Amino acid sequence: MHHTIEVKALKFAYPDGRQALCGVNLMVEPGRKMALVGPNGAGKSTLLLHLNGIFKGQEGSVEVAGLSMDNGNLGQIRAAVGLVFQNPDDQLFSPTVFDDVAFGPLHMGLDEHEVHHRVESALKAVQMESYINRVSHHLSIGEKKRIAIATVLSMSPEILVLDEPTAGLDPRARRNLINLLRDLDMTMLVSSHDMALVAELFPLVAIMDGGQIVAEGETAVLLADKGLLERHGLEMP
Amino acid sequence: MHIHLVDQYQAGSSIIHRRDPRIKVGLTLLFILTASLLPFGAFGAYAVLFATVMAVAVVSGVGVSYVLKRSFIALPFALAAITLPFTIPGETLLTVPVFGGIIITIEGTIRFASILIKSWISVQMAILMVAVTPFPDMLWGLRALYIPQPLISIISFMYRYLFVLSDEVLRLLRARASRSAAVPGKRSGGTILWRGKVAGRMAGSLMLRSFERSERIYNAMASRGYQGKFRSFARPSLNSTDYLFLMLGIMFFGSILVVSFT
Amino acid sequence: MIHRLSILLRPEALHIPDGFLSAPVSIVGWILAVIIIGYALRQTREHLGERQIPVLGVLAAFIFAAQAINFPVAGGTSGHMLGGALAAIVLGPWSAVLVMTAVIGLQALLFQDGGLLVMGWNIVNMGVLTILTGSLVYRFLNGRLGRSRTSLIIGGAVGAWLSVEIAALATAVELAASGTTPLNIGLTAMLGVHALIGIGEAIISVGALLLIHSTRPDLLEMGETAPGQSSARWIGAGLALAVIVAVFSFAASGSPDGLERVAEDQAFIDTALDPVYNIFPDYTLPFIGNETISGILAVVLGTMIVFGLLYLFGRVLRRRTAG
Numbered sequence: 062m063h064h065t066i067e068v069k070a071l072k073f074a075y076p077d078g079r080q081a082l083c084g085v086n087l088m089v090e091p092g093r094k095m096a097l098v099g100p101n102g103a104g105k106s107t108l109l110l111h112l113n114g115i116f117k118g119q120e121g122s123v124e125v126a127g128l129s130m131d132n133g134n135l136g137q138i139r140a141a142v143g144l145v146f147q148n149p150d151d152q153l154f155s156p157t158v159f160d161d162v163a164f165g166p167l168h169m170g171l172d173e174h175e176v177h178h179r180v181e182s183a184l185k186a187v188q189m190e191s192y193i194n195r196v197s198h199h200l201s202i203g204e205k206k207r208i209a210i211a212t213v214l215s216m217s218p219e220i221l222v223l224d225e226p227t228a229g230l231d232p233r234a235r236r237n238l239i240n241l242l243r244d245l246d247m248t249m250l251v252s253s254h255d256m257a258l259v260a261e262l263f264p265l266v267a268i269m270d271g272g273q274i275v276a277e278g279e280t281a282v283l284l285a286d287k288g289l290l291e292r293h294g295l296e297m298p
Numbered sequence: 299m300h301i302h303l304v305d306q307y308q309a310g311s312s313i314i315h316r317r318d319p320r321i322k323v324g325l326t327l328l329f330i331l332t333a334s335l336l337p338f339g340a341f342g343a344y345a346v347l348f349a350t351v352m353a354v355a356v357v358s359g360v361g362v363s364y365v366l367k368r369s370f371i372a373l374p375f376a377l378a379a380i381t382l383p384f385t386i387p388g389e390t391l392l393t394v395p396v397f398g399g400i401i402i403t404i405e406g407t408i409r410f411a412s413i414l415i416k417s418w419i420s421v422q423m424a425i426l427m428v429a430v431t432p433f434p435d436m437l438w439g440l441r442a443l444y445i446p447q448p449l450i451s452i453i454s455f456m457y458r459y460l461f462v463l464s465d466e467v468l469r470l471l472r473a474r475a476s477r478s479a480a481v482p483g484k485r486s487g488g489t490i491l492w493r494g495k496v497a498g499r500m501a502g503s504l505m506l507r508s509f510e511r512s513e514r515i516y517n518a519m520a521s522r523g524y525q526g527k528f529r530s531f532a533r534p535s536l537n538s539t540d541y542l543f544l545m546l547g548i549m550f551f552g553s554i555l556v557v558s559f560t
Numbered sequence: 561m562i563h564r565l566s567i568l569l570r571p572e573a574l575h576i577p578d579g580f581l582s583a584p585v586s587i588v589g590w591i592l593a594v595i596i597i598g599y600a601l602r603q604t605r606e607h608l609g610e611r612q613i614p615v616l617g618v619l620a621a622f623i624f625a626a627q628a629i630n631f632p633v634a635g636g637t638s639g640h641m642l643g644g645a646l647a648a649i650v651l652g653p654w655s656a657v658l659v660m661t662a663v664i665g666l667q668a669l670l671f672q673d674g675g676l677l678v679m680g681w682n683i684v685n686m687g688v689l690t691i692l693t694g695s696l697v698y699r700f701l702n703g704r705l706g707r708s709r710t711s712l713i714i715g716g717a718v719g720a721w722l723s724v725e726i727a728a729l730a731t732a733v734e735l736a737a738s739g740t741t742p743l744n745i746g747l748t749a750m751l752g753v754h755a756l757i758g759i760g761e762a763i764i765s766v767g768a769l770l771l772i773h774s775t776r777p778d779l780l781e782m783g784e785t786a787p788g789q790s791s792a793r794w795i796g797a798g799l800a801l802a803v804i805v806a807v808f809s810f811a812a813s814g815s816p817d818g819l820e821r822v823a824e825d826q827a828f829i830d831t832a833l834d835p836v837y838n839i840f841p842d843y844t845l846p847f848i849g850n851e852t853i854s855g856i857l858a859v860v861l862g863t864m865i866v867f868g869l870l871y872l873f874g875r876v877l878r879r880r881t882a883g
Contacts, residue, residue: 115472136480144476150507151469152477154500156774164496165477170484198506198775216479306670330677334583371672372577378741379580385742413740417579417675424578424672436669448601448612453662455617456624460666463618463625471629487632491763494639497631498767501641504629505622505650505768506776512618516611 063127065091065220065248066112071121073107081107082118083272089220089250096259096280097252099269100294105252106147108269109224112250113142126219140169143213147225149205153197158184158208161197165216183215184208187241203234207241220248227255257298260284268293308429314358315430318540319439325547326427330420332551338412340558344419347554351422360429369422376417382410433457438533463508470500573753574642574686574727575667578675582738589680589734596688596795597661603654607787616655620662623647627663629764639760644686644727645694645720646765650772650779652786653695660687685730690723692796694765697722699784712773713766720765724758725751 066089073082081104089095097105110116111123114135126141128134146152155161162183166176184190187207192200197208206226213221226242227235235258242249242262253259259266259280266283268276270293276283283289290296309315314322329347336343355365383391388405431439434454441450474496480486487493536544581589604612623643630638643663647656664682667673674682697719705711732746741749772779 110472113476115475136478136486137482139476140479140481142476146469146473146476148469150503151466152473154470154474154496154503156499156771160499165479167488167492168477168486169479169481170486170488171481196775198503212477216477327676330578330675331583334579334581334586334677368672372675375573375575375577375580378573378735378746381742381745382740385745409739413579415579417577420578420675420677421672424668424676428670428672433670446598446601448605449597449658449661449665451613452617452620452658453666455613456620456662456666459618459621460624463621464628467625467628490631490633490639493631494760494763495767495770497629497639498641498764498769499771501626501629501646501764502768502771503775504626505619505646506772506779508618508622509615509776509779512611512615515618516614519614520610 063091064088064124065126066250067122067124068108068111069122071108071111071118071123073111073116073118081272082111084121085269085272085274087267087274087277089248091219091248093265094249094263095251095265095267096263097250097267097269098254098256098259098295103269103293104272105269106224109144109222109250109252112222113139113144140165140216141219143210143216143218143221145209145213145221145223145226147228149202149209152209152212153205156196156198158189158192158195158197158200158211161208162211162215165212169216179215179217180211183211186214186245187211201234203230203237206230206234206238210241218247220250221245223249223251223253225253225255226251227253227258256284256295260297268295270294306425306428307432308360308364310359310430312358312430313539314354316539317430317543318534318536319431319435320442321536321540321543322427322431323436323439323443325543326423328547328551329423332555333416333420335555336416336558339408340412341415343554343558344412344415347419348415348422350550351419351426354423354426358426358430360426364429365422365425368425369418372417372421376414379410379413382413383407459511463504466504466507470504474500573750574682574731575664575674576678576682576685576731576734577672578677580675580738580740581678581681581734583677585734585738586677586680589678589682589684591680593661593680593683593688596657596684599791600654600657600661603787603791604658607652607655616658616662619647619651620659620666623659623663624666631760631764633760639757639763641720641761641764641768642686642690642724642727643765644690645698645716645723645761646768648691648695648723648783649698649716649719649765649769650783652783653691653792655786656691656695657688660691663687681730681734685727685734689726689730692792693726694719694723695792696796709770709773712769716766716769717762720762721755721758724754724761728754 066087068085068087071082071085072080074080085104085108087108097108099105107116111118111130112125114130117130123130125138128138128141130138153161155164159180162180163176166179171179180193181190184193187210189204189207189211192204192208197205200208210221210223210226223242226238230238235255239258239262242251249263251258251263263280265278266280267274268283268289275293276289284297287297329350333344333347336347351365352362355362383402383406384400386403386406386409388403391402391404391407394400394402428436437450437454437457441447478487604616626643627640630640632638644656644660647659650656651659661683664674664679664687668676668679668682698715701715701718702711705714728750729747732741732743732750735741735746736743769780
């Protein structure tokens with residue numbers, strides 16, 4: 062049984078020379094829910110973009126769903142890793158909700174019947190079945206975030222990777238999203254500044270700072286360590 | 299995640315940097331005009347202009363390799379002139395033994411080389427101009443060359459939001475890539491028409507968001523008293539070094555042209 | 561980085577660098593660009609008022625960024641959009657002229673994508689011709705075919721495709737007039753390559769139009785009621801005629817040497833050009849010595865006369881129908 066995500070000694074520098082990842086090691090086992098926390102500039106978003114091959118590290122390796130990161134595997138990797146970005150506007154580029162959620166399955170070449178089935182199940186999983194024919198542009202940010210999750214769920218990924226899911230949400234929308242994530246029975250890796258979310262939903266946490274994972278383990282243990290949190294620009298609410 | 303639309307300005311305080319933007323822009327335009335007016339085959343003159351570019355690159359501290367590296371940008375366009383060695387009539391340079399013998403003429407080759415060289419040195423001077431002039435100064439310089447203020451303001455605004463919107467496109471493209479999956483056994487990617495349609499929709503939704511953003515921006519500006527015109531501080535006038543550069547430049551380019559035509 | 565990438569990947573060859581057009585040809589381009597930009601500024605100032613600068617500025621940034629949106633076509637090539645036709649349809653012709661001018665200006669100034677002396681023609685080709693073509697064709701087809709979703713698709717697609725072809729045509733003419741590329745080769749290459757590229761433009765433009773139509777149709781209305789629809793028509797007709805005249809005049813003129821030789825070889829000159837010849841004998845103005853310059857000036861004058869006549873005609877017609 063493979064690890065869903067296996068990152069080993071990953072190093073990555075941007076074209077302008079800035080070293081963003083300095084040897085990252087991270088394993089996520091199937092079925093686990095892990096949070097990724099750390100200050101801005103730690104490299105969290107950069108790391109996430111390595112998980113579906115958008116960035117390629119200069120050193121080290123990334124294996125996802127048992128597949129190594131080569132060009133030949135990218136298509137399957139993107140089906141296995143459902144990456145949801147922070148700003149839903151970047152992901153909802155179709156006129157209707159149906160079109161957006163159907164993009165993934167359509168790209169995969171599934172037949173029409175299967176596409177419809179996938180769209181309906183994905184919207185059901187985020188409790189937005191009635192939105193199927195709505196115009197994405199007019200939705201509220203909370204609604205858009207849930208649709209954005211549906212757009213990757215329709216590809217039946219092995220793992221859901223989310224970048225700042227609760228950013229910009231009002232308390233009600235945030236509560237709805239937390240409930241949604243709790244009810245989704247999937248492997249998850251979530252990058253977030255929302256420490257209350259982390260404490261509530263994620264049994265495992267990895268702390269990232271300066272391009273490396275500096276601590277990893279059970280959330281209850283790590284988040285109780287005030288000194289550790291403070292050293293890496295974090296605090297509990 | 300920042301898009302690296304590199305700001306082309308290379309800070310410095312050389313005698314070139316310190317010139318009034320009007321001089322920098324104006325002399326660059328004169329340089330390019332001179333290159334353009336030179337007859338074909340004036341290789342001596344081209345060499346002098348090239349030496350000028352190199353001198354400016356060195357004196358300004360921008361560096362020769364910086365300029366040379368970026369100067370090959372227009373290379374693909376060379377194809378436009380590629381037929382010249384074959385079509386301009388004149389003395390045969392050599393005959394290519396295909397299709398019954400294609401003639402390459404000396405005149406044609408000279409013209410081809412001349413166009414490429416002129417283009418190459420022009421782009422180098424343009425690169426230098428941008429490297430020694432911060433963008434806001436350049437816009438001010440253009441204003442002083444009688445480009446209408448509203449157009450300058452539009453470009454200035456555009457520059458401010460260029461990075462924001464380019465970042466957004468980058469994220470759109472990444473989000474699309476993240477959902478561009480494949481399963482073994484099925485042909486992925488859809489049809490060309492479908493892919494094009496999706497790209498169009500991305501453009502359309504970005505256009506809508508841009509409109510709405512521009513409305514928010516206008517509201518913010520109106521709340522700060524904007525009524526259609528920008529006020530800015532007055533700029534210093536040309537100093538004696540500026541005039542010196544201008545005069546020398548005009549004389550220099552003028553003499554190159556006169557010498558080449560005689 | 562995205563811009564570097566988009567230059568390399570973008571297949572259209574319409575951003576002319578310095579050196580490929582002769583000085584006289586470049587100056588004619590600047591004259592045209594200046595006149596049209598001045599006109600566009602006046603038209604949009606009245607229409608947009610204070611909003612002119614933020615709206616057009618942000619939309620110019622949009623067009624610039626949107627040129628990097630691509631879709632894979634085949635074997636590593638991808639389709640892109642220049643955006644002139646889309647801008648024209650959504651914003652109205654004169655706002656679109658300013659937007660595209662800003663884009664082209666900035667690309668040349670900051671990224672050396674397009675030259676400085678030749679910018680006049682780059683603006684006319686990509687910022688005026690594309691707009692007039694896209695706008696006029698779209699409005700004509702959309703109006704004639706019933707203003708439905710289908711007519712929007714057809715009008716948008718044909719308008720966008722033609723806009724690229726016309727820009728390519730004009731570029732070929734300018735290159736020929738400068739003696740850089742023989743006219744027949746230039747036309748074949750430019751029109752041929754851009755016939756394919758225009759398909760990318762058409763697909764992306766229509767995709768964008770449809771999304772805007774289904775989400776905020778009021779914005780499309782805005783483009784329709786933007787000022788200058790009728791003046792756009794006359795200027796468009798004038799420019800089209802001028803381009804045709806220019807093609808024939810440079811095929812026949814004495815100055816671009818390679819051109820004439822090729823033209824003679826192809827018996828191009830033997831086509832029925834006699835009546836046109838007699839207006840400007842030998843395509844030169846008798847009192848100006850240098851052949852190239854007088855040839856160019858003859859065409860410019862001819863163009864301006866055609867423009868002027870059409871514009872006056874248009875005004876008279878409008879006054880008649882209004883009164």
